[in-house]
Amino acid sequence: MSRVLPKSIPLAALLTPVVAALTLSGCGLITGSDEFLAQVDSVTVQAPLANSASTTLTFFGYVGANGCVDLKRVDRRAVADTISWRFVSRSRGGSCTQMPITLRYVDSIPSQPARSVHIKVEQRGTPLRRTVTLPLGTVR
DSSP states (O other), rough: OOOOOOOOOOHHHHHHHHHHHHHHHHOOOOOOOEEEOOOOOOOOOEOOTOHHHSSEEEEEEEEETTEEEEEEEEEEEETEEEEEEEEEEOOOSSSSSSSOEEEEEEEEEEOOOOOOOOOEESSSSSSSSEEEEEEEEOOO
């Protein structure tokens, strides 16, 4: 007994399972781009070189849970003695790894003697806060 197959299968019928699988994978092929704040776990402060006009900060954390996420931008704002950072991640479409995407971001701040600088990282949950006394003496 032979089976008769239709001469043509509609393209939508062929693509429906593929699109459903990509949508369920969380890569946002259909939904587009979503923005959210990355999670910053720590910040390190490097002692400035002699006569250096800046102090280097390195931020560590996670941009996102999988390869469908990347760092879109870093917003920095200074008000009085507080400098705030916002690490904005975005979900994007495409083929994605399932490995977490880590954050390692380097920035610098002016090294003004006898000055305390408050570092604030805005993120989901509790903001990360540190106080740095320049020249580098203490980090709290």
